[in-house]
Amino acid sequence: MTGQIPAIDKETGRKVKEYIDTLTKPVGSLGRLEEIAIKLAEITSDEFPVVTPPGVIVFAADHGVVEEGISAYPQEVTAQMVHNFVGGGAAINVFSRQIGALFEVVDVGVAQDLQFDGVEMCKVRYGTANFCRQDAMSREETEKAIQVGYERAENMIKKGIRCLILGEMGIGNTTASSAILAVLSGKSLDALVGPGTGIGSKTIAHKQMVIQRALETRKPDQNDPIDILSKIGGLEIAAITGAMLAGAKHRIPVLVDGFICTVSALAAKEICSTTIDYMFISHRSTEPGHEIAIRMLGKEPILDLGLRLGEASGGAVAFPIIQSASLMLREMATFTSAGVSGIEKM
Known part of the structure; x- marks a missing residue:
């Protein structure tokens, strides 16, 4: 049983972290929900993880x-x-x-x-x-x-x-x-x-x-x-x-x-x-x-x-x-898709 347990997918987690920062919100403003979303991506090896049912x-x-x-x-x-x-x-x-x-x-x-x-x-x-x-x-x-x-x-x-x-x-x-x-x-x-x-x-x-x-x-x-x-x-x-x-x-x-x-x-x-x-x-x-x-x-x-x-x-x-973190990834708009101005780089 144990020999078949894979390592979590850190690369997918990295991609999801970058993606979260493009969503229509200030960076980090959804706190631990963002951490949970990244962890779900690492676990499932899916950039848009589903947790239902x-x-x-x-x-x-x-x-x-x-x-x-x-x-x-x-x-x-x-x-x-x-x-x-x-x-x-x-x-x-x-x-x-x-x-x-x-x-x-x-x-x-x-x-x-x-x-x-x-x-x-x-x-x-x-x-x-x-x-x-x-x-x-x-x-x-x-x-x-x-x-x-x-x-x-x-x-x-x-x-x-x-x-x-x-x-x-x-x-x-x-x-x-x-x-x-x-x-x-x-x-x-x-x-x-x-x-x-x-x-x-x-x-x-x-x-x-x-x-x-x-x-x-x-x-x-x-x-x-x-x-x-x-x-x-x-x-x-x-x-x-x-x-x-x-x-x-x-x-x-x-x-x-x-x-x-x-x-x-x-x-x-x-x-x-x-x-x-x-x-x-x-x-x-x-x-x-x-x-x-x-x-x-x-x-x-x-x-x-x-x-x-x-x-x-x-x-x-x-x-x-957990479901909220998943839906955040799947359903929130990005600044680009929503036509919202992002933060200006200083």
């Missing part, structure tokens, strides 16, 4: 570490929310409809059999094991989950999507993501662990202890992303990682949602460093570890709205900004 994939899986009392919600909420997704009642359904996105939800590891239609059934196992007691999953299961994500993204790309928006659902996944980030960043858990689904200060302290115990017993290899994911990760985290690799391979812009997806982006970067060149960080989450993860990717979020829902909601809300 977008595609949204939500990967769902459960986490055995929930047994340790680290979440405000019980594990069965994962399956209940998947049912809400296919019923069209979740936030991501609303925002997906708003932007005209193709939408699918994938069961890569929900801890129970789902007794309803509308879900892509790609279950690798029934949730991860409690990583305080044993590895979350085997290395083979981790690689299979990555492959599931890769294949689901490729399938959606074949349907014609031009921007990939990824999300997750899995009670306990901020604990797994915080553990992964602790390994990759070397930062203290005090700086990384936050409220997740809305836990209080006492539970946050307990969550930190649970993660610390897991790191001491599992001893994930900082230099081996598959080892990290298998020992302390999640099936949906691995699947998102695979989907990001597929997006990069096909030169599709990838809109990264909040904390969990950004940790998946770090895992994708460890597998193939050029993958991050195809990513936009949609928003800045209120989860404390998110800022650290963003800095590790060298990115700047598009939005800062105090979001912390997950399920690709931030990515879908940010998409119109």
Whole structure:
């Protein structure tokens, strides 16, 4: 998979930068929209990139570490929310409809059999094991989950999507993501662990202890992303990682949602460093570890709205900004075409 990811097209980006400066506006006056337009050109190797229609994939899986009392919600909420997704009642359904996105939800590891239609059934196992007691999953299961994500993204790309928006659902996944980030960043858990689904200060302290115990017993290899994911990760985290690799391979812009997806982006970067060149960080989450993860990717979020829902909601809300940058290139007039006098050279 990783050997086929091309470098972004800097030459096309250079041409687009020059073109933007001929549009009917003062140079640089559209700020970061201009930067996004240039990045889209580099990603797609197209001087007039198209980002519609977008595609949204939500990967769902459960986490055995929930047994340790680290979440405000019980594990069965994962399956209940998947049912809400296919019923069209979740936030991501609303925002997906708003932007005209193709939408699918994938069961890569929900801890129970789902007794309803509308879900892509790609279950690798029934949730991860409690990583305080044993590895979350085997290395083979981790690689299979990555492959599931890769294949689901490729399938959606074949349907014609031009921007990939990824999300997750899995009670306990901020604990797994915080553990992964602790390994990759070397930062203290005090700086990384936050409220997740809305836990209080006492539970946050307990969550930190649970993660610390897991790191001491599992001893994930900082230099081996598959080892990290298998020992302390999640099936949906691995699947998102695979989907990001597929997006990069096909030169599709990838809109990264909040904390969990950004940790998946770090895992994708460890597998193939050029993958991050195809990513936009949609928003800045209120989860404390998110800022650290963003800095590790060298990115700047598009939005800062105090979001912390997950399920690709931030990515879908940010998409119109990406679309605006694309349309700026495709539809704005140049000074010459509009017959407008340009700036006089001094």
